[in-house]
Amino acid sequence: MYLLDSNVFIEAKNSYYGFDFCPAFWDWLVKANAARRVWSIEKVRDELVDAQDDLSKWVQGISPGFFLKPVSQSFPNLAKVSNWANTRGFDAAAVSTFLATADYYLVAEALTYGFTVVTREKYDANCKKRIKIPNACKELGVSCITSHELLRREKPQFILGP
DSSP: OEEEOHHHHHHHHHTTTOTTTOHHHHHHHHHHHHTTSEEEEHHHHHHHHHTOSHHHHHHHHSOGGGEEOOOGGGHHHHHHHHHHHHTTTOOHHHHHHHHTSHHHHHHHHHHHHTOEEEOSOOOOTTOOSSOOHHHHHHHHTOOEEOHHHHHHHHOOOOOOOO
16 A cells, blocks of 8 residues: 655656646545555655645545644554654754754654655655655655556556547
């Protein structure tokens, strides 16, 4: 099961899977959520809705259950992720930014539920000015893949009609 980062939705909308030419991608996300395979979190929803664009309209039109609400079982993992971020030599601004964004919650929720995080970010072992989701996932034992890897695993087919 998978938790999607904001950038998966944003990049899909802006490039490969625009609403105007690949609505099947968006339909598949809704179906994959109904099948209990794909989710995101409420903090990601908040980021997407703030944009007030086609994506925010789509987000507001789907089931609120697509975006998981925080649960009390996540509290120990929020502390674990925070401790990790604060003890790995990242710049103070990087830690502050990370802890204030959906990324922090996404990693903690993935730990809580045992989900795989899906993001467009790339692992960078040398980056200390920004905390990247794949770095946090790797060091905290959370599986992390790209959106294209998700599609290869789940095998949806976006077939043209007649």
